[in-house]
Amino acid sequence: MSGGLLRHLAYNLTSRCFTTVSRPLAPPFSSRFFPNPKPRHLSRPNSLAAANISTASSDPPTPSAEPNEPFASPFLSVQIRCQKHVADILSEALLCFGASSTSIDEEDDNDGKDEICIDSIFPEGEDVKTCISRAADSISLKEMPSYEVKMGEQFDWITKTQESFHPVEVTEGLWIVPEWRIPPDAQATNITLNPGLAFGTGEHATTKLCLLLLRRLIKGRELFLDYGTGSGILAIAAVKFGAALSVGIDIDPQAITSARQNAALNSIGPEKMQLHLLPSKTSSSSRGPCGGGEDRSSSGVESILETNKYDVVIANILLNPLLDLADHIVSYAKPGAVVGLSGIISEQLPHIIERYSQLLEDVSITEMDDWACVHGTKKQNLSES
Incomplete structure (x- = not known):
């Protein structure tokens, strides 16, 4: 989950990224x-x-x-x-x-x-x-x-x-290891991270759910999009699982910096993992209230990101951004491709299901510690964005 995307939406969507849609809270x-x-x-x-x-x-x-x-x-x-x-x-x-x-x-x-x-x-x-x-x-x-x-x-x-971060075993054979720690299992799939710059250390339930989903989905040669990349953990994992290309996008310069550093820590070059800083569409100011990057709407970055291209798309953000950006998120996936959504608590599932049932079919849910991950395949008959 991207801290930049989260902070930006907190201000520019009238703080709705934190407003739960039902009471009481979980x-x-x-x-x-x-x-x-x-x-x-x-x-x-x-x-x-x-x-x-x-x-x-x-x-x-x-x-x-x-x-x-x-x-x-x-x-x-x-x-x-x-x-x-x-x-x-x-x-x-x-x-x-x-x-x-x-x-x-x-x-x-x-x-x-x-x-x-x-x-x-x-x-x-x-x-x-x-x-x-x-x-x-x-x-x-x-x-x-x-x-x-x-x-x-x-x-x-x-x-x-x-001092607070230690190696985390997501599942057997898959570890998230801070840069300054020694991997407990040298033979495992080890994702090395320096989590100091952006959200995404692998220890939160939403990130674990996304990693487990990715491990099931990536069979080899897929194109993967990490929507709100943060530390780049999901994009890095996709490459290690066998994706041909992993693309991470974010509106926070710190997230892009962090993801690039973490890609280097895992010896992953730009031919395998691309990172793009997107313009902030919901703010006309050159610098957001949380220190976001300047508006780059004329930079042509988004033209690089083709719609209907990716085999797997995952957005690990929060409820209201997932609802507001649903069409944009799904537009990047090929018809029949898998779209994963996380960063939501279990009681918010009805709202996600209602919104994404218009876009996805064969929807499935996995849960961990009161958090949920929803995934389904993009409908074949959706009009191209």
């Missing part, structure tokens, strides 16, 4: 990064790398420093109290509206109370009250959560983040 969701952590932790991509990213040129940017170079910064430590059943989705919303990272203490979750504490970090000088208010509004909370702000000391962001 039981606490899985953490973005950890299946069973203490605490659960989420990181905002540009908290680690934005200072090193330039978006001035029309080409995807390159960090001015190596990924492992320490990046220290003062910060605000903010403790936010909220009801347990909204803690996870509020954590994600906070990342959209200014938080650099959030974590939820599992031990606090077991104290028998209806409330839980979200420990969050904001950059020094951030308007914390406004950020929390916007995040709460975006998920339709009726009351502003209570919070306490303290000044934190400088620390090494990247080192702290690296």
Whole structure:
């Protein structure tokens, strides 16, 4: 899932990417990064790398420093109290509206109370009250959560983040391995990642569901499109599974930078994996409120991405973007090709099924930890886009 696509839609689709379409919310969701952590932790991509990213040129940017170079910064430590059943989705919303990272203490979750504490970090000088208010509004909370702000000391962001990530076995013979860790099984299919720049570490249920789907679908020589590529994890996996070409697209320059670095870590060149920074169609400004790239609508990038071309298309984003962009997502798939959709909680499935039943047939659902992945084949009689 792309952090850039997510943040952009949070602002430019009137924050609907975080607004659930039914109440009450589902039981606490899985953490973005950890299946069973203490605490659960989420990181905002540009908290680690934005200072090193330039978006001035029309080409995807390159960090001015190596990924492992320490990046220290003062910060605000903010403790936010909220009801347990909204803690996870509020954590994600906070990342959209200014938080650099959030974590939820599992031990606090077991104290028998209806409330839980979200420990969050904001950059020094951030308007914390406004950020929390916007995040709460975006998920339709009726009351502003209570919070306490303290000044934190400088620390090494990247080192702290690296300490949190460990190799993850998605399924037998398939591992996601942080760049600084040794693969537990050298004979397995190992996807090496540096997750510091964009979302997609392989530990979240939605990413696992997509990886398992890809492993079943890729038999050899397929053309694959990763819609909202983030760290590039799905695009990399498709190549390792045998795809002839893997294409990742995103509207966030940081995501493209991260995906390119991760492709290099896995010795995958541009002949096998292409990455495209798309223009932001829903914003007329040259730079989005979350630091998105300039509008490149005249760059011709989209003309490279042919519709009705790909054998497999996967979009691992969130409910409302999936609904709003349904025709655009499916347009890239060949008639009869498989389209996979994830980033949705199980209770949202009826809305996805209703929307995509117009476009797909033979629809199937897989679920993991209250999250779901939907896939089906593109209808043969759809008019070409």
